[in-house]
Structures are given as C-alpha cells and as structure tokens.
Amino acid sequence: MHQFVLSIAFGLVTASVLAIASVGLSLQFGITNYVNFAYGDFMALGAFFSYDLNNLYLHLNIWVALVFGSLLMGILAVGINRALLSPFARKFDKPFYVLIVTFGLSLVILNVIYSFWGANIRSYRTPVQYVKHVGPFLLTINQMIVMAIAVVLMLLVHVLLKTTRLGKSMRAMSDNASLAMTSGIDTQRITTITWFLSGTMAGLAGTVLGISEGNLTPASGELFLFVIFAAVIVGGVGSIYGAMAGALIIGLATEVSASFINASYKLDVAFAILILTLLFKPSGVFARSGKA
Amino acid sequence: MTYKDLSTTPAGSEGPILRCEGLTKAFGGVNAVNGATFDVPRNKITALIGPNGAGKTTVVNILSGAMKSDSGTVHLGSTDVTNMDRAKIARLGLMRTFQLSRELGGLSVLENLLVAPKVQAGESIFNIFFRPRLVKREERQNIERATEILRTYGLYDLRDNWARELSGGQKKLLEISRGVMASPSVFLLDEPMAGVNPALIERIGGYILDMKAQGVTVLMIEHNLNVVERICDNVIVLAEGKTLATGKLSELRQNKEVVTAYLGEVINASTGH
Numbered sequence: 001m002h003q004f005v006l007s008i009a010f011g012l013v014t015a016s017v018l019a020i021a022s023v024g025l026s027l028q029f030g031i032t033n034y035v036n037f038a039y040g041d042f043m044a045l046g047a048f049f050s051y052d053l054n055n056l057y058l059h060l061n062i063w064v065a066l067v068f069g070s071l072l073m074g075i076l077a078v079g080i081n082r083a084l085l086s087p088f089a090r091k092f093d094k095p096f097y098v099l100i101v102t103f104g105l106s107l108v109i110l111n112v113i114y115s116f117w118g119a120n121i122r123s124y125r126t127p128v129q130y131v132k133h134v135g136p137f138l139l140t141i142n143q144m145i146v147m148a149i150a151v152v153l154m155l156l157v158h159v160l161l162k163t164t165r166l167g168k169s170m171r172a173m174s175d176n177a178s179l180a181m182t183s184g185i186d187t188q189r190i191t192t193i194t195w196f197l198s199g200t201m202a203g204l205a206g207t208v209l210g211i212s213e214g215n216l217t218p219a220s221g222e223l224f225l226f227v228i229f230a231a232v233i234v235g236g237v238g239s240i241y242g243a244m245a246g247a248l249i250i251g252l253a254t255e256v257s258a259s260f261i262n263a264s265y266k267l268d269v270a271f272a273i274l275i276l277t278l279l280f281k282p283s284g285v286f287a288r289s290g291k292a
Numbered sequence: 293m294t295y296k297d298l299s300t301t302p303a304g305s306e307g308p309i310l311r312c313e314g315l316t317k318a319f320g321g322v323n324a325v326n327g328a329t330f331d332v333p334r335n336k337i338t339a340l341i342g343p344n345g346a347g348k349t350t351v352v353n354i355l356s357g358a359m360k361s362d363s364g365t366v367h368l369g370s371t372d373v374t375n376m377d378r379a380k381i382a383r384l385g386l387m388r389t390f391q392l393s394r395e396l397g398g399l400s401v402l403e404n405l406l407v408a409p410k411v412q413a414g415e416s417i418f419n420i421f422f423r424p425r426l427v428k429r430e431e432r433q434n435i436e437r438a439t440e441i442l443r444t445y446g447l448y449d450l451r452d453n454w455a456r457e458l459s460g461g462q463k464k465l466l467e468i469s470r471g472v473m474a475s476p477s478v479f480l481l482d483e484p485m486a487g488v489n490p491a492l493i494e495r496i497g498g499y500i501l502d503m504k505a506q507g508v509t510v511l512m513i514e515h516n517l518n519v520v521e522r523i524c525d526n527v528i529v530l531a532e533g534k535t536l537a538t539g540k541l542s543e544l545r546q547n548k549e550v551v552t553a554y555l556g557e558v559i560n561a562s563t564g565h
Contacts, residue, residue, distance in 0.1 A: 168403050172399060181379040183387075
C-alpha cells in the first residue's frame with residue numbers, strides 16, 4: 001500500500017512535467033497543423049540554457065535560471081520557425097513535408113547540444129533536498145515546486161485561451177485558419193506568438209524534467225517526446241484540455257504501474273494506453289466538440 | 293503598412309468606395325473573370341447578379357483577398373488593395389460572408405463575434421500582463437456590443453452554444469453578425485438569402501437595410517430578384533466574367549442584352565415557362 005501511495009506522488013510529478021510539455025506541443029500543433037518532431041530537442045536545449053545560467057555563467061538560482069532559459073528557448077523557437085519551418089510550410093501544402101524537416105531539425109539540434117555540452121550526464125545546482133510529508137505523500141520541495149509550476153501554468157493557459165482576445169484568436173486560427181484571416185485576424189502574428197509560447201513551454205518542461213529526474217542529458221528530451229505524444233494522443237490531438245488530461249493519465253499510469261511491474265516497463269505502459277486509445281477512441285479520450 | 297495602421301486607414305469619403313478595373317482570373321483554360329470593371333457606390337446596397345458561372349463568387353473572392361487576380365486592380369477608397377493579404381483587407385474595413393456559411397465551430401456563438409473587432413489591446417502578450425485594465429475594459433465593451441448584436445439577430449439565447457451546433461439559418465445569421473461586429477465600411481454578402489426560409493429572407497433583408505442606415509456599403513450576390521428589387525439601390529450584371537451592365541433593376545429590365553443573358557432566364561424560371 002505504501003509503495004502504491006508513493007507511486008501516485010511520483011505519478012503526479014511526472015504528470016506535471018508531461019502536462020507542461022504536452023500543452024506546449026498541442027498549442028503549436030493546433031495552430032500550425034504539423035507535428036514538431038524536434039520538440040524533445042527544444043526541451044533539451046532549453047534545459048541546457050537553464051543549466052548554463054545556473055552552473056556556468058551568472059550562477060543564478062535554478063528557478064530564476066529556469067525562467068530565463070525557457071524564455072531564451074521561446075525566442076529561439078520563433079527564430080527557427082521564421083527561418084526554417086515557416087518557409088517550408090508556405091511552400092508545401094501538405095504537413096508531411098514540414099514534418100520531415102522537423103525530423104532533420106531534431107537531429108541537428110541534438111548534435112549541436114552534443115557538440116556544445118558533450119554527452120556527460122549533468123545536474124542542476126539546487127539546494128539539498130529533504131523529503132517532506134504532504135498528506136499521505138512524500139515529496140521534495142523541488143517536486144512540489146514543479147507541481148505548482150504546472151498547475152499555475154495550466155491555469156494561465158486556460159485564462160489566456162478563454163478570456164483574452166489573443167487566446168480566442170489562437171482558437172479561431174486553430175479552428176479555421178482561412179476564416180480567421182477573412183475575419184481580420186493577423187495569423188502571422190498569432191503563429192509567432194504561438195511558437196514563442198510553445199518554445200518557452202518546451203524549455204520549461206525540459207528544465208523541470210532535469211530538476212525532477214536529478215540529471216539531464218542531450219537525449220533526455222527526445223526520449224520523453226514519445227511519452228508526450230502518448231499524452232497528446234490519449235487526450236485528443238489538438239485539444240489543450242485533452243493534453244492536460246492525457247498528461248495526468250499517462251503520468252499516473254506509468255508511475256503507478258511501476259509499483260506492480262518492473263519499472264523498466266513504464267514506457268510500455270504508456271504505449272499500451274496509447275494503442276488502446278487508438279483502437280477504441282482514436283479521437284482521444286477527451287476529444288469533444290471544440291478544440292480548446 | 294502595419295496591421296495597426298490598417299485599422300485606422302479611412303476608406304475615404306468621396307467617390308465610389310470600391311472600384312475594380314479589368315479584373316481577370318483564369319482556372320486552367322477557363323476565364324472565370326474576364327475584364328470585370330465596376331464601381332460600388334458608397335453607402336448603397338448594390339446587387340451583383342448574373343447567370344451561373346458568370347464569375348460573381350470569383351470576383352467577391354478577389355475583392356476580399358481570398359483569391360489573387362491574374363490582372364486588374366481593386367481600390368478600397370483610395371487604397372490599392374489588389375491581391376493584398378485577406379486579413380489586411382478585412383482590417384481596412386472590408387468584410388465578407390460565404391455562399392455556404394462558415395463559422396468558427398470550436399468557439400461559442402459569442403466568441404465568434406468577439407474575435408471580429410479590429411486591432412485590440414488584448415492581442416498583445418505585453419498588454420495582457422502589464423495593461424490588464426485596458427484589456428479588461430476593451431473586452432467588456434466588446435462583450436456588451438456583441439451581446440447587443442446577438443439580441444438584434446435573435447441569437448442571444450444561443451450565445452454560449454458551440455457555433456457548430458447551430459442550424460443552417462442560424463449560421464447564416466451568425467456569419468452576418470460577425471461581420472457587423474467588425475464595423476465594416478464595405479460588406480460583401482455571397483447569396484445571403486440562399487437556402488433560407490421566406491421568413492428569414494424578410495429578416496435578413498431588414499438587417500441589410502439597417503446596415504445601410506448605419507453607413508455600411510453592401511455588395512451582395514443575389515439570385516432572388518424580388519429581394520434585389522426591394523432592397524438594392526443599384527445592380528451590376530456580370531456575364532462570362534465581364535460587366536454586362538450597371539444601373540437600377542427597373543432600367544436593366546429594358547436592356548435586351550441583360551434580358552437575353554440573365555433576366556429572361558430568371559423570369560422564365562420563376563414563371564415556369
């Protein structure tokens with residue numbers, strides 16, 4: 001029983017990281033209509049930006065480094081979209097071509113990270129962590145902060161999408177880009193803002209993943225990408241709220257399963273859920289009328 | 293020209309509000325529009341009529357920026373909007389509807405209207421975080437205006453429904469009300485009466501007259517000549533992609549070319565001969 005309760009706490013931490021990453025990926029997919037396979041590498045790059053700010057230059061507190069590292073990743077994502085992805089998306093109607101470009105981009109970013117930071121496992125400079133009792137759970141302060149960040153971010157995304165003109169324009173574009181343009185929505189601007197938000201969330205997710213795992217490697221984002229896809233698809237592709245719910249399901253299921261089966265099968269559990277979803281509800285468990 | 297500039301660019305105050313000259317558009321070997329030239333007078337309701345395949349919808353697509361012309365020019369007031377990005381044209385004050393109504397189905401009925409107004413503070417991340425009062429005030433004003441429009445168009449009770457759940461007639465009304473929300477100077481309506489019941493035709497006719505009373509110029513594609521006769525000040529007849537004639541419908545009924553190309557066909561259809 002004790003192990004089961006502990007695994008729920010781990011599940012909530014994993015779900016938090018997953019939710020930040022899934023919502024970032026879903027936002028970008030909903031607007032541009034193509035999958036960014038370099039998203040995992042965006043996460044890793046953002047994590048290494050935070051690492052440098054935390055360990056090498058400025059020696060910032062990890063939470064301050066997380067903010068600046070993520071913003072840096074957001075700005076870089078806008079640049080990558082402007083210089084590389086957007087021209088391809090304009091040239092080719094089918095999203096498939098841009099998807100291939102993102103595959104290539106993924107390899108390039110991964111190797112850039114290897115060349116700048118090497119293949120060594122690294123870790124952030126954080127205060128010594130003590131485990132605290134929170135109700136029936138045992139959590140470190142860092143894990144609690146990661147969960148708080150995820151909750152606050154999800155609320156902010158909800159407020160953005162539901163109550164601001166910017167969010168409504170994003171949803172309008174996600175729903176019907178052509179009609180959004182005809183209604184006078186500046187779709188280029190919305191796309192740029194979306195890439196900034198998506199890149200920033202990738203950076204955040206990569207850094208909090210490194211914090212919660214206690215280490216980071218150039219490939220950590222790429223490995224996590226498959227779990228993110230599972231969460232996004234289980235929740236309902238293109239749905240922000242689906243991505244949040246999918247993250248919770250996958251995060252909890254993978255960690256709780258580890259208290260019953262060998263922990264090395266955690267990823268397999270995520271894929272089993274993904275396959276079952278695709279078999280019985282391909283539109284996603286939380287797909288409903290309306291994307292966001 | 294930035295989007296902000298566009299929102300404040302006046303469509304001028306003299307002469308025709310919309311002028312197109314020598315528009316052409318070919319699809320493969322077919323000339324859908326073949327030198328269409330006409331002016332749309334300011335603050336009037338103008339009908340664009342013609343037989344099927346005359347190029348009416350293609351012309352409206354070009355005017356609204358949804359399609360690029362092969363040649364020719366389009367001026368909105370004094371601004372050359374030829375082949376301009378459609379969002380920029382919309383922000384200059386030219387809105388449109390479609391033959392088959394289009395709605396932002398994943399947004400509520402109210403939200404469909406709230407995305408329509410031109411440049412707003414709430415579009416900027418900076419303003420959302422650092423000028424929240426301004427954003428809130430603007431949003432409140434927009435909600436008030438949208439609510440008023442929805443009441444006028446009989447959609448108020450459906451304001452929180454997903455737009456995709458509406459019936460065909462309701463979608464038609466939503467599309468028109470979304471355009472009205474943007475405070476356009478020119479409103480292009482592509483067959484607003486198509487597929488709607490007679491009672492709704494009456495209502496939509498009334499709404500179009502209201503728009504005119506509020507200073508909006510309307511250019512509408514319409515096949516229903518009773519409606520054209522009743523609400524339109526001016527008529528442009530297109531045939532084979534060219535402007536065949538312009539004038540009042542009563543004058544055009546005397547024009548042999550027009551009768552041969554279109555009106556005879558419509559009158560025969562309506563009388564069953």
